[in-house]
Amino acid sequence: SQQGEEDPQALSIQEGENATMNCSYKTSINNLQWYRQNSGRGLVHLILIRSNEREKHSGRLRVTLDTSKKSSSLLITASRAADTASYFCATERGYGNKLVFGAGTILRVKS
């Protein structure tokens, strides 16, 4: 079964605005990863944050992790129409273990 929830389920914003997506999980984790999926395509790895890290940046992406609340957020700044996609968080519980995916957020950036 899925590890946790993501919210919002869908998000529609204007180009240039920031988009924030949240992910919650249920058990202790080794790391949390964010993926992007364009419609009908495979997954693209965006960023990995370890359980002992609190924040990580990659270009226009900023990920935070709060292990006390078992939650993470993905912030995309200055969004572009090309950012339109589904975004999934995935947790890895143990070293080398399987990934468990959240429900995903469908992001639509309007130009």
Next chain:
Amino acid sequence: GAVVSQHPSRVICKSGTSVKIECRSLDFQATTMFWYRQFPKQSLMLMATSNEGSKATYEQGVEKDKFLINHASLTLSTLTVTSAHPEDSSFYICSARDRFVRSGSGYEQFFGPGTRLTVL
């Protein structure tokens, strides 16, 4: 970078037939590959973990006799959907873990582009 391919990208078959989907790691060795299933507008659900040279480990609720997995080499895993029915229509995605590359605190997984299966 690490590339994972899947073949075919799309397949349409008649009910009752079997369909084989291949997952290949093109430029790295993968001791472990994962098979996921994704229904429209839903998340990925792990079906099974495939280890090279050994039997696959199936997730709860996944029929091992219906979804046959073979991981015969370090670069190839196959998923065969046997006696397919319309309810098996879905998007099947594989991922592969590079046995030598570690990212962060774990091994990074690389995902294939997916296979769209439609059973008529």
